[in-house]
Amino acid sequence: MKVALFATCLVDTMVPQVARATATLLERLGHEVVVPAGQSCCGQMHVNTGYRHEAVPIVANHVRAFAGAEAIVAPSGSCVASIHHQQAAVARRAGEHALADEAELLAGRTYELSQFLVDVLGVTDVGAFYPHRVTYHPTCHSLRLLRVGDRPLQLLRAVRGLDLVELPGADQCCGFGGTFAVKNADISTAMLTDKMANVLSTHAEVCTAGDASCLMHIGGGLSRLRAGTRTVHLAEILASTEEAVNPQQSTKPSVPA
């Protein structure tokens, strides 16, 4: 299958290794990966901060960039959720009905990584090897908007060498929430503290998730505390193999950027 990769603005700019891992994984599974050069952002941050008018041109750019793609995959639950639940709505509200229709059609072919692997490709064992103790945080939009359910856990359970530990209070928000983390920095930090306490209680080496943004939040907190636990995106774990992981490398992202 020819898969168009939507890196998302945050991953592309800040943590490119996550997009790289997604591409590596999909190619290893025998699919052709294309990365449309015109892509930027899904518009979520604008919509969620109250700039729904300003989001419309961003949506238009996204629809232009991915026009004609057979399947679109993004390593981010919340961006995919925005594509599914917000893009057409903001376009329609602005009276851009043709754009809204196109956005709707495109949304129907857009998948979050774990949903794409399990539902579309029908694989749970992607042939990965990752010899580390890992805990999984089911990010809110993957959990409640996309209903990814236990798909990421199915994928993680099939990874060789991986010791999966349950995260207490897993369904609790980490406190990121986009601009919420800045506008309500104190509450956000209080939520983060409790999330980190749960993550640390598992004694996992790695906390993983399907959203790079939430991981940047949790990872930013853990790093500030000089905690030993690292955040690694699900795609990076699934992309790791015996050949790509150097045991000395510990929990560093397996695929260099």
Next chain:
Amino acid sequence: MPAFGTGSGAVALRFRYRKRESAMTAVFLGIPTAPRDVGHLRGDQSFPDAARGALRDGQLRANLGHATSTIRAKRARVVGEVPDWAELREAGRAIKAATMARLDEHLIALEEQVTARGGTVHWARDANEANAIVTRLVQATGADEVVKVKSMATQEIGLNEALEAAGITALETDLAELIVQLGDDKPSHILVPAIHKNRSEIREIFARTIPGVDPELTDEPRKLAMAARTHLRERFLRARVAVSGANFAIAETGTLTVVESEGNGRMCLTLPETLITVMGIEKVVPTWRDLEVFLQLLPRSSTGERMNPYTSLWAGVTPGDGPQDFHLVLLDNGRTAVLADEVGREALHCIRCSACLNVCPVYERAGGHAYGSVYPGPIGAVLSPQLTGVEDNASLPYASSLCGACYDVCPVAIDIPSILVHLRAEHVEAQTRTTPEAAAFRALSKVMSSPRLWHLAQRAAGLGRFLARGKPTLPAALPPPASKWTRTRDLPTPPRETFTQAWAREHGR
């Protein structure tokens, strides 16, 4: 221009029609919101400021954390055992939506039925009108004391203060509401107003404020309840006037409903001679069959019980049985304005179960007082700004990480996150001057909608790595607004090259 719903304009007109004297002179300036000078819908601090203080109160955090996690687990258990919960929830949503679409007709039907059964219906456009009506009604009885059934509507309009100003004492009889009143405190939860207090704090309040209380009073729940019972019993017996709210009003028979746990409400609803019920106009349901749905949804969602202990239903007056004088005050106070908003009107479907508060990670940490309104938590964050006009509660729509836990538990499926996002936009669009934030978001919109500008901007972001001087994270002391992040969280150093650039290079473009 707000899109008028089917029923909203009609309801607004009905209120104008009822108030003939002012309708003569009124100039229509849009649908009025709740007035500023009265009631408890506005705080004096923004949410982030109020929350910052609350977060430092360790006792509050412990009390709230304990209470919300307990009730959350109870709710999950009893909701989980209902096989058709999803269908019930959808029925609740559909009934509310259909009722709101013809709200004016249902209210008229309710008025007719209540009147036919010997009650009197009053239409109050706002808090001031409602307070004046109730005060006048109490004064007409000659009483200087009323007993109160727990009610959010009367808290919203500040009825106790209005009565007090007229020399009338209002006694709260709900246990938690009594604790708040005796402690000279404010409610912090819509169902458990004293949720921010623990047993030993309650013991202290009782010992200090209840005259003649047992000096040996301990913080054992039974002992505390007995102390409140003794204190209240005497007041129930001497009360001549009671004031209540209503959970539901059934239009087809004019029947009012109060759902409660303690039985104190029933004492108020049956013993006094005069009963005055203040009810938000959105509480009407068309038929008894609708009530069947809500009486299943409400107790499981609110207290985590299969059935609440007391459900009181009454219609008008019955000679020789219960209050002989019954008044129903229908309160608008901004509700018609909410109804006029296509997206926001769903907030009127709320049955005040409080499930959304109990699961909210923001509420759990900040507590109810930080919201500044009697309606805290997720529902408060969408209801208060709409009742007052969003500019009067502009920080509330942002008091959420949009995690969606509220939507999941709401028994009438109110999509609170979508309303929050909608109200944020309403706030942004209400600004007449360009804020720095708006300027930034507009510029970013231009950049993100042009691949060429976007690639330039990404390169510029990559220059951030010079700030890091080779370290894996950026310095913690960045200028605002980045400092709001970096004060407590590291930011990774941006890479030299973005993924899309690297990919294009490798794939020869």
